[in-house]
Amino acid sequence: MRIAVIGTGVVGRTLAQGLQRAGHDVVVGTRDPGETSAREEWTGLGVPLQPLATVAADAEVVVNATYGLASLSALGEVGSDHLAGKVLLDVANPLDFSQGFPPTLSVKDTDSLAEQVQRAFPDARVVKALNTVTASVMVDPGSVGDGDTTVFAAGDDAEARQVVVGLLRDLGWIDVVELDGLHNARGLEMWLPLWVRLMGALGTSEFNLKLVR
Amino acid sequence: MRIAVIGTGVVGRTLAQGLQRAGHDVVVGTRDPGETSAREEWTGLGVPLQPLATVAADAEVVVNATYGLASLSALGEVGSDHLAGKVLLDVANPLDFSQGFPPTLSVKDTDSLAEQVQRAFPDARVVKALNTVTASVMVDPGSVGDGDTTVFAAGDDAEARQVVVGLLRDLGWIDVVELDGLHNARGLEMWLPLWVRLMGALGTSEFNLKLVR
DSSP: OEEEEEOOSHHHHHHHHHHHHTTOEEEEEESOHHHHHHSGGGTTOOOOEEEHHHHTTTOSEEEEOSOGGGHHHHHHHHOHHHHTTSEEEEOOOOEEOTTOSSOEESSOSSOOHHHHHHHHSTTSEEEEESTTSOHHHHSOGGGSTTSOOEEEEEESOHHHHHHHHHHHHHTTOOEEEEEESGGGHHHHHHTHHHHHHHHHHHTOSOOEEEEEO | OEEEEEOOSHHHHHHHHHHHHTTOEEEEEESOHHHHHHSGGGTTOOOOEEEHHHHTTTOSEEEEOSOGGGHHHHHHHHOHHHHTTSEEEEOOOOEEOTTOSSOEESSOSSOOHHHHHHHHSTTSEEEEESTTSOHHHHTOGGGSTTSOOEEEEEESOHHHHHHHHHHHHHTTOOEEEEEESTTHHHHHHHTHHHHHHHHHHHTOSOOEEEEEO
16 A cells, blocks of 8 residues: 655654555655665665655545644644555654653543544544554564554454454554543553553563453 | 441442452441441341441551542541541542543542542551452453553552552452553553543453563
């Protein structure tokens, strides 16, 4: 599929490479392609960079891999016309580090970042997924335990969820739990306060939960 | 050990029976022992009931198994003198159902019910545990999957955590993750918004997470 990844941090870079490895046609959106391509970690990466304003024009799927507090602004630069009708895979978390570690959530409980994105871009088909694991695990679920841990896909649009589930399978995910309704993103984002503390206690971000039932 | 369980709902009843089965000397605190003992579900249960004001006088461990929104008030009736120096195992969740299902949390992110309890009763040794699973799983972890799912014990007092870890082992828990610091209860309580949604999606409360690392 033609996928535009928004965000040039470790999550955007890792996802772009992972999706490209899985055979997809990936382009990464950034405010300043020249500046980004000059960074050491982007050198020789082989992932094309484009300005935010054009990156999603031909995309079938747009991935929000920006910092949560900057997501609405970055997606605004992508443009609602370029998001309309597209599957918008939201992997971001509304983590607020302004008071230090552990971070708090800038939105929670009665709302979520995913729902804010959906309200800001009502014609996009938002699906929340992958925000519950660290970047390296997103694209390599086999790196944790026996590789059979759980990932979630929450959204209002069943067809969009199916597209995301397909991408998750391409990345190697076996146990995908679909949640009908984007409000479920509240639960997925509120996993983060436990996740960051477990990262501290375990001394690694390379872990995940397996939903046992 | 001598354990006083506060709360006569399904959590209190199930925990009292489970701890008694595990060989502990259990008494349950209730506002009105006569009223509680007359309820069908308490008939022939063989767990002694006592008024809140006296139930914890001789206890080594006090279990807060009340509804989260009523915990501070109920523990107030137990009395700070009877909680002083005691291990206070807090299994309650600050679930607010006033707006329907799914519930929201009455405290979260920058504070937790467990920390509220600790501040209200500074001489108690509060440990948060078991709030992440349904009552039947608390006392029978073997009922989920292969029985090897994860439970957490968070608290400031290492010795109190060890007492709770011992009780968890008595109940059959194998994978116990200790978290140093009661602020970790924020993460454990914020698991609930995902938990209630998974319960809806799975159609059962008999599930749990396994922490895979």
